[in-house]
Amino acid sequence: MKKFLLNVNRKEFIFITTLLIIIAIVATLPTGFQKQEYRYTEGVRAKVISVNNMGINGSGIYKLGDQSAIIEIETGSHKGEQIQANNLLTGRLSVDKIFQAGDKAWVLIGFDENNKINFANMIDHYRIDQELLLIGLFALVIILFSGFTGVRTLLSFAFALLSIWKILIPAMLNGYHPLFVALIVGNILTIVTLLLVAGFSKKAYAAIISATICSLATCLLAIVFGNIFNIHGAVLEGAESLLYAGFLNLDLTSILQAGIYLACAGAILDLAIDISSALEELVNNNPHIPKTALIKSGLNIGKSVVGTQTTTLLFAYLGSFITVMMVYVAQGTPLLNILNSKAIAAEILHTFVGCIGLVLVSPLTSFISGVMFAREIRRETG
Template identity: 40%
Template sequence: MRTQSAKRDTILIAFFIILSVVLWNIPTPFDDRIDENATQSKGRILSVDNSQLQHHSLVTVGVQVLDVEILEGKHKGETFTVSNQLMGRLDIDKAFTAGDTALLVMTHKPDGSIDSVVPQDHYRIGLEVTLLCLFALLLLLFGGRTGAKALLSFIFTGLVLWKIFVPSLLLGIAPIWLALAVVAILTGTIIFLVAGLTRMGTVAFLGAMLGVTSSCILAVWATSAFKLHGAVMPFAETLLYAGYAHLNITEIYVAAIFVAASGAVMDLAMDVAASLQEVVDTHPEISRKEALLSGLRVGRAVVGTMTTTLLLAYSGGYVTLLMAFMAQGIPVINIFNMIYVAAEVVKTLIGSFGLVLVAPFTACIGSVLFTQKQKSAQPQKQLSTVLHQS
């Protein structure tokens, strides 16, 4: 039995490895919009001329004149003098100093020579890859085989979001139904990769999807009741003005609410399912009602911390918003009535609703499936005992 389970597990892992490789190599419908005459390269800032900059309190405007050296590719070693325009916006401006590394975007002439060089931003790719590798190594060292499966699900999730979810949203596919389908795929992948094709995985998956569906329904209602719209999301207006005015950004906002909460929901569903299975395996004679009560007690304990975790995770994203309003002496009732704050409140509360509901959902499903196994096995055990005595 264990050999068959390990075989199914290996087949599942191989399937998602192949699927991840396929997704990595499949182009998105928007790849052809990338300028083929532009290439990227790591570069070093050799010197900086700040004589044309003007400083106004916290704001700096003007032009930096930079001498840069290309560090990669066939133009490695070549140097150029380029300009870096500062617009007086701290959120998008980047100021360089001598010795910095930058991501250089180069356009080419028909003969292959460089036409222009633009320092896009500080070079962060190397550090990002290093952190990713350290994370993967730590996960493998600590988790072993389970850690490897978790890493595979992490990579697969990122590929699905980038290669399927985001392009499909841009193509105008119904955001809510699309998000539900993507969450179902990712939930199944993550849970069954970690738990295997087992009853525990089935219980966790069904409980998580019921929680996500509840969050979706509540998000649709709350968005209408609170008079919210998708323009509260960062870069939503930029997207509309960039030629995507046909997109329903309010539905995208609804989808974002339960997609963001789905990770915590499946985590809680797995906690309850694993704990409940342990209880049933330890006490095979447990009744369905007792199993349900045990699952609910586990759910209560976990929900108590998970909802606070969700609050901290969301509030960290808009703490500067609250600081700005408080610094201006705006009353609390005014603050929480503003659309930006109300949108974050809805995110937090709807996600918390999903967490609270997923525990009893998972406990109910687990109490049925786990005890069903024990009940079906009980007559066989009794029959074998009678035959042995005779």
């Protein structure tokens, strides 16, 4: 037994070390879509010293015009200089921002060949420090409450984020089939996440097998019902901007279907490891439990967990779509009109394809775990 534990520890050490190397490599990979900026420009952090709102024209809740400000540059080659900057307002609440004295701003400055600044545009409020604080708080909390498992979770989180940003998105932009790329990246993330959290154990293997099979099922359902619903991928926010940017070869509908799979992949692997872990605990406490009883226990556990997981999935989708629903309700739009709208139909597709995937993963994980643990029980009792 001691030798076995040492082998497991060695496996995990090699796995985590290899993953750290992969994360470092992926982090340095270029996306291939770096923005081509003008030669004499630089993005800098700046402190707003004072503002002049005389150029702003109000029209109801919207504001148009130009806000000017005196700023002090805090980073870059012109650090310490005070200059005038401009903040153009377009009347779009989702884009426009109003600065006040004391604010931190992200500013694009331009300068000539003599390094003299000739313009400064205030892009947005500077939020990097606050974002890093929140991320640091998350890391601290998860390590305090989960210990080394929390460190593994952070590794999984970093690997997932980098894989999506550096591999998945660039591959889609380069014209690779979105569903194919999403399946490869999604399943790799599933395997890595479950091995990090559960180690090289039977419960991890059972969860990986069931989550992978259910991911294929959700992709198939997304394709079939996406075609039945007659929903084009242009319903996604920002999809038309991609076309206008010159990516006319993109299959937006396949991107929509890939997004449906990715959106529910996390919930599927979560439920799979929940059930396999529960069944492992049953086997550890009752090594002589019959296979049929073990599978039945998994099904009973799954019934309870699936109910909360599907509701959680529904809350997640509704939460991101709440303002659209409020608009429909405020306008007194009939229910049939709402359900027939393309945007709502796309959310229904997202929600219920994901829910079906969750329902399928429960019995599948129970069966696979029952078979795997039953073999272990036979070896121990034999």
